Amino acid sequence: MSAGFGQLKALIIKEFKEAFRDKRALMVAFSMSLLAPVMIMVMSKTMIKEMVDKPTVYAEISGGEFAPKLMKEFRDENIVPLSEASENDQRIWQKRGIKITIPDTYGSDMVEGRVINITLSADYSDKPSLSPVRRIKDVVRDHARAIGYKRIIMRGIDVRIMKPLNIVEQDRSQPSSNAMMISIMLGLYLLMGAFMSGLSIAIDSSAGERERNVLEMLLCQPVSTLKIVLAKLTCSASISVLSIVLMLTVTSVSIGFVDLTKIGATFNIDAFTFSALLILLVPICILAAALQLFFSFQAKSFKEAQSTVTMLIMLPAFIPIALTFIDDRPAWLDWAPVAGQSIIMEDLFKGLPVNWAALAVTSLVTIVMSAALVLTLAKKLKSEKVVMALS
Amino acid sequence: MWKSLIALGMLASSASAMAQTHQLKIDDCHIDGIKEQIKCGTLTVPENYNKPDAVKIDVNFTVLPAIDNSSNKVPLMFLAGGPGQAATELSAMLRRNYYEIRKTRDIVLVDQRGTGKSNPLLCDNEAFKATNVYTMSSSDYNIDEIHSCLAEFKQDLSQYNSENAIRDFDAVREALGHQQINIYGGSYGTRAALVYMRLFPQNLKSVVLDSVGPIEVPIGPFGQSAARSFSLLIENCHKDAECKKAFPNLEQEYQQVFERLVKSPIEIAIPHPRLGTEVKFLIDAEKFVSTLRLQLYSMGQRTLVPLVINQAYKGNFMPFAGLVAMNDEEQAKGSLYFGLTLNIVCNEDFPLVDENAWLADADNSFGRNISHRAWRLACPVWPKYRPDAEFYQSVTADIPTLILSGNLDPVTPPANGDKSDATLPNSKHIVVKNAAHIVANTDCGVGVVAQFLDSLDVSSLDEECLAEIPDESFMTSLNGNM
Numbered sequence: 001m002s003a004g005f006g007q008l009k010a011l012i013i014k015e016f017k018e019a020f021r022d023k024r025a026l027m028v029a030f031s032m033s034l035l036a037p038v039m040i041m042v043m044s045k046t047m048i049k050e051m052v053d054k055p056t057v058y059a060e061i062s063g064g065e066f067a068p069k070l071m072k073e074f075r076d077e078n079i080v081p082l083s084e085a086s087e088n089d090q091r092i093w094q095k096r097g098i099k100i101t102i103p104d105t106y107g108s109d110m111v112e113g114r115v116i117n118i119t120l121s122a123d124y125s126d127k128p129s130l131s132p133v134r135r136i137k138d139v140v141r142d143h144a145r146a147i148g149y150k151r152i153i154m155r156g157i158d159v160r161i162m163k164p165l166n167i168v169e170q171d172r173s174q175p176s177s178n179a180m181m182i183s184i185m186l187g188l189y190l191l192m193g194a195f196m197s198g199l200s201i202a203i204d205s206s207a208g209e210r211e212r213n214v215l216e217m218l219l220c221q222p223v224s225t226l227k228i229v230l231a232k233l234t235c236s237a238s239i240s241v242l243s244i245v246l247m248l249t250v251t252s253v254s255i256g257f258v259d260l261t262k263i264g265a266t267f268n269i270d271a272f273t274f275s276a277l278l279i280l281l282v283p284i285c286i287l288a289a290a291l292q293l294f295f296s297f298q299a300k301s302f303k304e305a306q307s308t309v310t311m312l313i314m315l316p317a318f319i320p321i322a323l324t325f326i327d328d329r330p331a332w333l334d335w336a337p338v339a340g341q342s343i344i345m346e347d348l349f350k351g352l353p354v355n356w357a358a359l360a361v362t363s364l365v366t367i368v369m370s371a372a373l374v375l376t377l378a379k380k381l382k383s384e385k386v387v388m389a390l391s
Numbered sequence: 392m393w394k395s396l397i398a399l400g401m402l403a404s405s406a407s408a409m410a411q412t413h414q415l416k417i418d419d420c421h422i423d424g425i426k427e428q429i430k431c432g433t434l435t436v437p438e439n440y441n442k443p444d445a446v447k448i449d450v451n452f453t454v455l456p457a458i459d460n461s462s463n464k465v466p467l468m469f470l471a472g473g474p475g476q477a478a479t480e481l482s483a484m485l486r487r488n489y490y491e492i493r494k495t496r497d498i499v500l501v502d503q504r505g506t507g508k509s510n511p512l513l514c515d516n517e518a519f520k521a522t523n524v525y526t527m528s529s530s531d532y533n534i535d536e537i538h539s540c541l542a543e544f545k546q547d548l549s550q551y552n553s554e555n556a557i558r559d560f561d562a563v564r565e566a567l568g569h570q571q572i573n574i575y576g577g578s579y580g581t582r583a584a585l586v587y588m589r590l591f592p593q594n595l596k597s598v599v600l601d602s603v604g605p606i607e608v609p610i611g612p613f614g615q616s617a618a619r620s621f622s623l624l625i626e627n628c629h630k631d632a633e634c635k636k637a638f639p640n641l642e643q644e645y646q647q648v649f650e651r652l653v654k655s656p657i658e659i660a661i662p663h664p665r666l667g668t669e670v671k672f673l674i675d676a677e678k679f680v681s682t683l684r685l686q687l688y689s690m691g692q693r694t695l696v697p698l699v700i701n702q703a704y705k706g707n708f709m710p711f712a713g714l715v716a717m718n719d720e721e722q723a724k725g726s727l728y729f730g731l732t733l734n735i736v737c738n739e740d741f742p743l744v745d746e747n748a749w750l751a752d753a754d755n756s757f758g759r760n761i762s763h764r765a766w767r768l769a770c771p772v773w774p775k776y777r778p779d780a781e782f783y784q785s786v787t788a789d790i791p792t793l794i795l796s797g798n799l800d801p802v803t804p805p806a807n808g809d810k811s812d813a814t815l816p817n818s819k820h821i822v823v824k825n826a827a828h829i830v831a832n833t834d835c836g837v838g839v840v841a842q843f844l845d846s847l848d849v850s851s852l853d854e855e856c857l858a859e860i861p862d863e864s865f866m867t868s869l870n871g872n873m
Binding site for chain 2: 066067068069070072106107110111112113147150151152153154155156157158159160161168169170171172173260261262264265266268
């Protein structure tokens with residue numbers, strides 16, 4: 001028994017040595033965990049900017065002098081005449097050409113209570129024009145509504161009769177305000193990280209070793225094929241786990257640079273979430289490594305292994321996205337690998353209590369599937385067909 | 392001997408642990424106007440703090456959780472106005488307005504005892520409900536209604552005072568586990584805040600006093616400050632070319648309407664503003680003045696005042712009916728619980744105002760003595776309690792204090808803020824030219840408060856945006872103007 005364990009240990013050390021020898025492959029393995037947090041940070045920053053910032057809009061306003069109060073409202077919302085733009089801005093906005101026309105009869109029509117047409121002319125298919133157009137419309141609508149209410153009060157009418165129904169909304173979700181978009185992105189990246197990070201190592205230690213004729217040598221030794229597979233699995237899965245830990249840590253740090261409170265949200269990965277995510281993802285890492293090894297060994301060449309296994313990593317990205325389209329999820333999804341983890345991860349980010357039973361079952365199913373793959377592979381490796389890629 | 396002592400000690404400690412678990416109840420809840428769940432709770436406190444084992448009352452409170460509380464900043468407790476406003480009823484409004492503060496701090500709102508859901512002093516009596524804002528006249532009020540209202544109260548009124556309210560607030564602070572807290576007081580809330588500063592200075596991290604009602608200035612005689620605010624409105628109207636052109640004789644028009652109504656109230660038939668059916672609309676001087684005075688509190692409502700006066704002068708009281716319609720709501724959210732208002736003002740302020748002071752206050756050209764009537768009618772018959780002499784001492788606590796005043800304020804003019812600024816050692820008074828009652832109700836005002844809570848340094852505030860608030864403008868025709 002102890003000799004057996006010693007063999008396994010030696011094999012694992014051998015796999016790690018090989019993995020760490022190829023620094024570039026290792027960099028590729030960890031690139032995901034370093035890039036994902038940066039992506040999340042950049043994307044949330046852009047999103048917040050779009051949601052909150054009111055960058056100056058320059059519009060060609062003609063007839064502004066007829067409507068000083070409306071002009072003040074525009075200015076309060078950072079919508080100003082094109083003539084006030086700097087030379088550089090002027091060129092950009094001139095091209096965009098948003099025009100607001102206020103009729104010279106504005107004053108008299110207002111006093112007489114006639115409808116005043118404010119003309120807004122813009123290229124509605126031009127994406128950068130859309131937000132300015134919306135903001136201009138909002139200002140005009142709000143200003144008009146305020147005047148309308150005052151007119152009604154001044155006629156001795158209770159303004160509240162204008163609002164016969166009022167909807168009182170009650171959101172029963174947990175008052176955790178973790179930014180949903182970040183949760184979704186992080187969840188996806190974590191699953192992909194679990195699947196992708198061990199990829200190059202799995203391929204290299206299977207199809208790669210075969211092409212280098214190392215595998216033959218290894219199989220000639222008096223060690224069981226199971227131990228060989230387990231050693232490769234351990235190495236590949238460990239790299240994935242390491243990559244996930246790195247991703248979570250870097251994300252926690254990088255998200256601190258984003259002021260999420262601007263959009264009324266926060267994002268925290270506390271010790272509990274951190275450990276729960278890890279418990280959740282370790283089986284996935286094992287399953288991913290098992291799948292990758294299995295398919296790499298099946299492939300005829302290193303190149304074929306690469307293409308087959310690359311298709312495999314679509315799985316973690318595809319499943320959570322598909323889940324979002326399924327409103328009434330069948331119960332078996334809770335314990336199916338990847339889907340189960342994805343659902344629990346969603347709850348975790350929403351601040352809902354973790355369904356430990358589901359977590360246990362889905363982990364078990366995942367591990368059992370991995371074990372089945374490992375055993376099959378160990379058996380297959382005994383056949384010359386697989387070793388020589390003759391199948 | 393020892394044995395009994397030890398046994399007793401254990402008993403005491405287990406009893407207090409029991410009391411602790413029974414005292415505070417807190418849960419997720421929904422409150423009208425807020426979509427998300429917030430925290431609601433009650434804390435059981437003694438009605439009389441000198442008799443902790445006698446009658447208990449539940450103090451109701453809400454907590455608006457910080458959006459991001461990862462930095463564990465000291466929360467802000469909001470002390471409402473009145474006296475008699477229920478703070479939790481303002482939850483939705485504050486959640487909206489205090490966004491900048493809420494980003495990183497919990498906001499704690501406690502219903503002062505006698506308001507909201509903290510054992511409210513509310514009369515079921517018709518006269519205390521605004522059911523009949525159109526037909527009622529001021530002479531309808533009489534002393535019997537006060538008596539019958541008083542008969543409804545089961546509470547020990549002497550315990551519904553400012554000091555006990557503060558003891559409740561501080562108990563909530565402690566129960567929520569905050570060693571210190573920031574407080575913001577608006578209007579009467581500043582009076583409460585000052586009492587808090589005197590009673591529990593060590594528990595306060597910082598204080599914001601917005602539109603100050605200091606201990607030195609009794610609540611009640613508001614004649615002079617309302618007149619000052621009104622004359623500033625006329626002045627501002629005449630600074631604005633369009634308003635001046637539309638209403639060149641605004642002051643005279645107001646005086647003429649006022650005198651006509653003093654001579655005899657007007658009664659006209661109008662379509663009921665809400666129902667559309669015909670209703671008798673009675674306009675007397677008191678209704679006219681008190682409704683206009685109410686508009687002077689907010690910058691938005693002030694825009695309507697010149698037009699309403701001008702139309703009334705021309706005999707058109709429909710615009711005025713529109714203003715009255717805004718008060719046609721039975722105990723609207725955030726309105727006063729009058730029982731508590733009278734209980735505090737009649738005992739803590741009214742006795743300080745002597746006849747000469749009333750006369751001096753009535754010597755004004757806006758409402759004369761009209762705002763005095765209710766106090767002078769109700770207070771003499773209201774049950775009496777007397778605060779200690781200490782209650783009337785100027786507050787001198789050394790706590791970072793930001794004082795805000797709106798120059799156009801009809802109840803708490805900037806002079807009030809100066810009084811507190813003079814006695815407080817670590818304070819700064821900012822007077823905002825174009826603000827009325829309450830400064831921290833705009834993004835800019837709230838931003839300054841948020842800044843102060845973060846820095847606690849009154850000298851380094853960036854308050855530029857407050858000075859940039861534009862001059863008031865007015866509605867000059869029934870359809871508005873350009």
